[in-house]
Amino acid sequence: MFSRSFLFYKFPPSGGGMENIMNLILLGAPGAGKGTQAEVISKTLGIPQISTGNILREAVKNGTECGLKAKSFMDSGALVPDDVVIGILKDRIAEDDCKNGFILDGFPRTVPQAEALEAMGVRIDKVIEIDVPDEDIKNRIGGRRVCEKCGASYHVSFKPTKVEGICDSCGGNTVQRKDDAPETVIERLKTYHETTAPLVDFYKNLGKLTTVVGKPTVEATSELMLAAIKA
Numbered sequence: 001m002f003s004r005s006f007l008f009y010k011f012p013p014s015g016g017g018m019e020n021i022m023n024l025i026l027l028g029a030p031g032a033g034k035g036t037q038a039e040v041i042s043k044t045l046g047i048p049q050i051s052t053g054n055i056l057r058e059a060v061k062n063g064t065e066c067g068l069k070a071k072s073f074m075d076s077g078a079l080v081p082d083d084v085v086i087g088i089l090k091d092r093i094a095e096d097d098c099k100n101g102f103i104l105d106g107f108p109r110t111v112p113q114a115e116a117l118e119a120m121g122v123r124i125d126k127v128i129e130i131d132v133p134d135e136d137i138k139n140r141i142g143g144r145r146v147c148e149k150c151g152a153s154y155h156v157s158f159k160p161t162k163v164e165g166i167c168d169s170c171g172g173n174t175v176q177r178k179d180d181a182p183e184t185v186i187e188r189l190k191t192y193h194e195t196t197a198p199l200v201d202f203y204k205n206l207g208k209l210t211t212v213v214g215k216p217t218v219e220a221t222s223e224l225m226l227a228a229i230k231a
Contacts, residue, residue, distance in 0.1 A: 022047060022101040023123055024229070025108070027199055028130035030179075030188045031141040032214055033221060035153045037130065038105040040222045041229065047101040054151040055088050056080060077184040079195060082113050086120075093122065101125075109196045114203070127203040128228055130221070132214035134189055141185050145174040158218055 022045055026034040038049040056074065059067030066088060070080045089107055092098070108114040117124070132140075143156040145165075149172025154161050161168050178184060203209040210228045215221045 021099075021123075021125075022229070023104075023125050024101070025104045025124055025127040025203070026130065027127060027196070027203075028214070029132060029134070029137050029192045029196075030185070031137040031144065032130040032132040033140075033218070034105050034130060036155075036159060036218055037222060037225050038103045039153075040218075041103055041225065044226060045101065045229075047103060048097050049103045049105055050089070050092055050098075050107075051105040051151075052085055052089060052107040053105075055092065056085070057151060059088070075178055077179050077187040077191065079109055079191060082110065082116065085109075085113065086116050090120065108199060111198050111202050114199055124208060126210060126229060127199075127208045128225060129200055129209060129211045130214045130225075131211050136214075137189060138182070138185055141180050142182065144176070144180050146177050146180075147172045148175050149173070 024041065024047075026038055028034050035049075035051060035053075038051070041047075042049040056067070056070045060071045060074065061067070066084050069084050073080045085107060089104075093102065108117055140155070140158075143158070145154045145156065145161075146152070147154075147167035147170060150167060150170040152167050152169045153159070154167075154174055161174055165174055166172075167174055179188065200209060200211075210231070212221065212224045212228055215224070
């Protein structure tokens with residue numbers, strides 16, 4: 001069962017000057033645990049988790065212009081075009097709750113996106129890569145479930161809902177997304193290694209990268225993540 005005891009990890013008090021702002025990027029293959037770890041970090045630092053995946057899925061659900069553009073790419077496990085993602089992200093970062101920092105989960109996914117982020121003048125303090133072998137990824141994703149109403153993420157083994165099939169947060173139904181189906185996962189991993197993995201070198205060259213080896217439990221990985229942020 002998911003334990004939240006580690007959420008009391010000690011950090012310097014927040015608020016005040018620019019030095020207390022923490023803008024973070026989480027990297028890792030689909031299913032490495034970026035979303036779950038972003039939730040832990042968000043609660044610990046008091047900054048919002050910005051998941052481009054959730055933002056895009058909400059756009060698809062609402063039938064917005066961006067959602068219609070993104071749908072065909074998401075259903076096949078391909079990357080959504082940069083201009084669609086960057087447009088949505090610009091608006092989100094400008095919101096008031098991001099003034100003390102934010103966590104980017106699922107963006108950037110390509111070096112051009114990272115370059116665009118730099119061009120936007122967005123300061124990134126640390127980039128943390130969660131390293132998990134592909135075979136472990138395939139096993140993990142098979143148990144992942146997402147609330148079709150609010151987008152909250154769960155796992156049947158590592159982070160189950162209190163009531164099977166029902167979201168703890170809003171009471172919506174939890175389902176397996178199309179892009180978590182086995183055949184799509186294989187394609188997503190291929191896309192990750194070809195397109196997203198080069199970001200590791202990009203941020204290493206900027207002196208901002210830290211790699212954390214993903215552990216079998218959420219709590220063990222979270223302790224390493226929080227220690228990496230504090231370092």
